[in-house]
Amino acid sequence: MRNPKKRKPVMKRSMALGHCVCNPKLPCPCEVFIEQDLCPCAGELPEPPEGEVRLTRHVRKAGCASKINHHDLTRVLEGLPSFEDPRVLVGVAAGDDAGVFRLEGELNLVQTVDVFAPVVDDPYLFGCISAANSVSDIYAMGGRPLCALSIVGFPIEELPHAVMAEILRGGVEKMHEAGVSVIGGHSINDEEVKCGFAVTGLVKGTGYARNDGARPGDVLVLTKPIGTGFISFASQIGRASPESEALAGESMATLNKDAAELMLEYGVHGCTDVTGFSLLGHLSEMARRSSVTAKVELARVPVFAEALACALEEVTPGAVERNRESFEENVVFTHGDDPLLVDVLFGPETSGGLLVALPGEKAEEYVSAMHNKGHVATAIVGQVVEKSAVPVQVTVNRPDNLVGKNLLRTREEAQAETANEAKEADLACCDIGHIDLTCCDAGSDRSVARRPSREYSGKVERAMPTPMETSEAFKGFMKAAGSPGEIDARTKRLLSIALSISQRCRPCLKIHIRAALDRGISLAEIDEAAWVAVSFCGCPAKMFYEEVLQEIEGSR
Numbered sequence: 001m002r003n004p005k006k007r008k009p010v011m012k013r014s015m016a017l018g019h020c021v022c023n024p025k026l027p028c029p030c031e032v033f034i035e036q037d038l039c040p041c042a043g044e045l046p047e048p049p050e051g052e053v054r055l056t057r058h059v060r061k062a063g064c065a066s067k068i069n070h071h072d073l074t075r076v077l078e079g080l081p082s083f084e085d086p087r088v089l090v091g092v093a094a095g096d097d098a099g100v101f102r103l104e105g106e107l108n109l110v111q112t113v114d115v116f117a118p119v120v121d122d123p124y125l126f127g128c129i130s131a132a133n134s135v136s137d138i139y140a141m142g143g144r145p146l147c148a149l150s151i152v153g154f155p156i157e158e159l160p161h162a163v164m165a166e167i168l169r170g171g172v173e174k175m176h177e178a179g180v181s182v183i184g185g186h187s188i189n190d191e192e193v194k195c196g197f198a199v200t201g202l203v204k205g206t207g208y209a210r211n212d213g214a215r216p217g218d219v220l221v222l223t224k225p226i227g228t229g230f231i232s233f234a235s236q237i238g239r240a241s242p243e244s245e246a247l248a249g250e251s252m253a254t255l256n257k258d259a260a261e262l263m264l265e266y267g268v269h270g271c272t273d274v275t276g277f278s279l280l281g282h283l284s285e286m287a288r289r290s291s292v293t294a295k296v297e298l299a300r301v302p303v304f305a306e307a308l309a310c311a312l313e314e315v316t317p318g319a320v321e322r323n324r325e326s327f328e329e330n331v332v333f334t335h336g337d338d339p340l341l342v343d344v345l346f347g348p349e350t351s352g353g354l355l356v357a358l359p360g361e362k363a364e365e366y367v368s369a370m371h372n373k374g375h376v377a378t379a380i381v382g383q384v385v386e387k388s389a390v391p392v393q394v395t396v397n398r399p400d401n402l403v404g405k406n407l408l409r410t411r412e413e414a415q416a417e418t419a420n421e422a423k424e425a426d427l428a429c430c431d432i433g434h435i436d437l438t439c440c441d442a443g444s445d446r447s448v449a450r451r452p453s454r455e456y457s458g459k460v461e462r463a464m465p466t467p468m469e470t471s472e473a474f475k476g477f478m479k480a481a482g483s484p485g486e487i488d489a490r491t492k493r494l495l496s497i498a499l500s501i502s503q504r505c506r507p508c509l510k511i512h513i514r515a516a517l518d519r520g521i522s523l524a525e526i527d528e529a530a531w532v533a534v535s536f537c538g539c540p541a542k543m544f545y546e547e548v549l550q551e552i553e554g555s556r
Contacts (some may be wrong), residue, residue: 047401053163055118055126055193055229067419071326072073090141090210098137098201100208107202112137115151115196116276119232120249124162127170127195128253133275133351134197139260140273140354142209148175150185153194153375167195178255198218209263213283214291218384220294221351221369223259224251224353225353225377226279227307230343232350233317234310239538244306251304251377252351256371258353264363265370274352278323280345282355284286284330285393287384290357292506295395296382298344304342306540310345313539345396353377357384490521494529501545509548 014020022040023030026505033039053131085091089108090100098112118126131148138145139463145379150171156162172182180199218442231248234240254271270290272282278302287294310316333342358366363380370378386433487495493516500509516526534542 010209013327025204031381032549036178053123053159054124055121056164058381068350071322074326090208095345098141098143100141100203106205108205108208110138110141110143110201110203110208111199113151113196113198114188115194116155116350118195119228119252120245121234122249123166124170124191125249125253127167127172129170129173129249129351130167130195131171131174131178131180131197132253132255135175135180135199136256136273136275136351136354138199138201138270139256141201141203141270142260142271142303143201143203145178145199147183148179148197148199151181151194151196151198152185152187153190153192154187155191155193156189159193162372163244167193171195171197171296174253174255178257200494209268209271210273211270211286213268214286214290214292214294214357214384215269216292216386218269218357218382219380220283220382220384221356221358221363221366221378222274222279222298222302222353222381223356224254225302225304225379226274226347226349226352228252228350229278229317229319229348230307230310230315231275231304234306234315234539237311237315239315241306241538241540244304244540248304248307248551252408256350256354256374258375259356259370259378262360262366262369262373263354263356266366267359268356268474269359270357271354274318274349276348276350277326278320278346278348279355280331280394280396281323281327284327286355286357287394288330288385292384293386293388293389293395294382294384296331298345298396300379301345301381302377307347309539310544311347313541313542316343317348320346321343323348331396333396355381489520493521494518494525497526497529499531501530501541502537504541504544506544508550510552513548513552514537542548 017024018028020026020028020030030040087102087390088099089102090098100109101109101111113132114130114137114210116130118135119129122127134148135145148259150168152164152168156164168185175182175197182197228251231240231244235245269284272286274282277285280296283294283296320343324342327346328342356366360383367378367380493512496512497509497516500512513526517523531544532543534545
């Protein structure tokens with residue numbers, strides 16, 4: 001809305017200065033005034049964009065990948081003055097997740113602050129994730145969060161006010177779930193969207209967990225899957241599936257409250273939360289500060305399946321390289337420097353789980369207790385083996401078969417996989433578990449009487465065909481579709497392979513690949529057909545195709 005009365009004195013001042021009074025880098029009149037006849041300095045703003053606002057399109061680096069890397073941060077902190085204060089029990093020098101300050105009596109203060117850019121497009125969900133991530137540092141110390149201050153950066157002149165309101169609503173409601181009161185905050189008119197919280201909590205005496213308490217014999221437990229950084233990056237560039245985005249978003253918005261409360265019950269020795277510096281980054285810091293050597297079994301690490309698929313396709317966030325540069329000198333891979341391992345284990349995490357060092361005899365009980373509370377991804381991922389001198393080595397053992405039960409697929413993929421495994425390997429079916437008849441059934445001796453027509457709302461509903469009739473009709477259709485015509489049968493077989501990949505139908509894909517090989521079609525030709533499907537469906541399709549190929553090769 002134009003405001004000539006206010007515009008005139010503002011522009012007069014700008015013209016006298018030789019530049020915009022709001023932004024000295026811009027001339028007056030600015031491009032907005034010239035092109036849209038609007039003066040932002042006078043409060044004249046364009047109408048907010050219509051439709052859904054995708055937050056990740058308004059940032060350069062999503063989530064915890066937006067943080068300054070560990071190497072540069074260490075160089076900056078090294079130059080800061082240090083003032084001794086006996087009341088500071090855990091401070092900057094300790095490099096822990098949160099600071100601990102001694103109060104009078106048996107309770108001590110725990111404080112932290114965390115701010116990052118959107119990792120999802122939904123404003124409310126971003127607020128929830130931001131709150132869960134911010135309060136996680138208190139949980140990692142074994143503290144009880146009490147209150148918080150919100151911190152928001154937002155381009156208020158470009159995006160609708162309602163978007164900022166939804167971010168804050170999500171954050172406030174997630175904090176309420178954690179039992180935390182949001183008692184104030186601060187906002188900045190920023191070009192990029194950012195949100196976070198400064199959180200204050202309490203811890204009893206010296207009963208807080210630290211990242212320097214791991215001991216030989218401890219077992220390492222990870223309470224959430226890794227891979228959120230890969231999925232967030234893939235989402236930002238339009239390469240992630242909606243299902244994987246939802247699964248990762250649900251994980252990031254989950255509080256670490258249960259994990260923190262239970263680890264105190266089971267005698268935690270050391271803990272850190274896994275965020276932007278990656279699983280290996282945070283673990284190597286824990287090992288270095290504890291002066292121990294830790295071993296990680298990759299086959300036991302819970303990973304989002306699509307994150308692994310993205311790594312295979314080199315859909316990799318830039319923070320991977322920064323984390324690797326900062327921490328790789330402390331890491332030894334027993335099976336060589338596998339790029340896939342480097343990418344996944346050095347990937348930035350947003351609102352990740354707790355990495356807990358527990359007494360060996362308590363770890364299984366802790367995992368069971370977490371599972372009983374619904375945190376089914378919680379898993380033992382390694383162990384602390386011995387005291388060691390600097391540099392500390394975190395050894396990662398690579399399994400012979402990387403694709404194991406540790407991969408967290410979307411619910412839809414998991415249900416389809418379970419249904420497929422329940423059927424015979426060669427039974428082609430595109431809709432298992434939903435109808436009494438398989439869609440690719442080559443024949444059936446089942447006969448069900450045709451249901452009579454019946455009236456419904458004054459109209460006659462047409463009688464449904466029997467399964468036998470449906471099977472015969474479909475078999476005839478498939479025979480006609482696969483017969484030579486304008487396209488020869490060989491090409492149609494390759495088309496069938498591509499379509500089976502795009503639909504993720506494992507039994508159909510096996511049948512078509514085996515038939516193609518029997519017909520004399522080379523594996524190179526099959527690969528080329530598969531890549532057509534991959535080009536449309538992305539890295540999950542490639543992962544699916546390679547898994548099926550391995551199964552076929554193993555059975556031949």
